[in-house]
Amino acid sequence: MSLTNLFHSLNIKGAEKSAPDESYEDYCVICMSKWENPKKLDKCGHEFCSDCIKQCFDKINPVCPICGMSYGSITGKMPPGRMDVTVDKWTEVPGYPGSGLIRISYSFNNGIQTHEHPHPGMPYHGTRRVAYLPNNHEGQKVCALLRRAFNARLTFTIGQSSTTGKDDQVIWNDIHHKTQLSGGMMCFGYPDPTYLNRVQQELASKGIK
Missing domain, CATH: 3.30.390.130 (Enolase-like; domain 1)
Incomplete structure (x- = not known):
């Protein structure tokens, strides 16, 4: 799933904004706002707002939105076959x-x-x-x-x-x-x-x- 589709799926406030160029490292790529209570994922090291990444894991799948690293059991949406x-x-x-x-x-x-x-x-x-x-x-x-x-x-x-x-x-x-x-x-x-x-x-x- 692309980050754009991820934003719309989660309906997170601020998702339509673009992160400022001057200090991109301090911004969550999910909500495009400055980190609130940042959480670093232990396997890949990418950081997000704690609430943003929780919603991502709970509502979509437990994978890093940036690199795709798995953080749990993933289930897809494939129809019967x-x-x-x-x-x-x-x-x-x-x-x-x-x-x-x-x-x-x-x-x-x-x-x-x-x-x-x-x-x-x-x-x-x-x-x-x-x-x-x-x-x-x-x-x-x-x-x-x-x-x-x-x-x-x-x-x-x-x-x-x-x-x-x-x-x-x-x-x-x-x-x-x-x-x-x-x-x-x-x-x-x-x-x-x-x-x-x-x-x-x-x-x-x-x-x-």
Whole structure:
């Protein structure tokens, strides 16, 4: 969630203001006012007004609004769906010879948005997505973490499609998947030697370790 959307979600007084340039370090980025009873988060060290960060944690999710560091169990707003996993021993993932592949299939039917979605009571459009991992130790570990993220409703959300521009779509929620077997990083495919490490960092930022 962007800071702008965060301000509106929390409805905090002063959120429309811009912090003065001369001493930005003394200002809370949530309310854009001078700190009141400042609280420093112990893992990342970012500071906020105590009341602002409490509202953020209570009403949205226990993550730092600046860096995304997790401070508790995070639950997303993903609608009901399915995650199916199959193993193909005979198809190789580029960069991982002889490993075979793990195929993850996600499916979401059309449905009606609830109070936690952008337009409650309105229809949303489902989707189907397929992602790939190498079937080695690291790939199996990532697959298990992705299952935990799915169970925590973190993998998808409802919003505007970056591809079509249409609203009320089931879309990815900032956990990157490899949806192609080839083409490299720019095509969401392999080879990409740092992907498995990067996605574990993304998952860790959402409390999935």
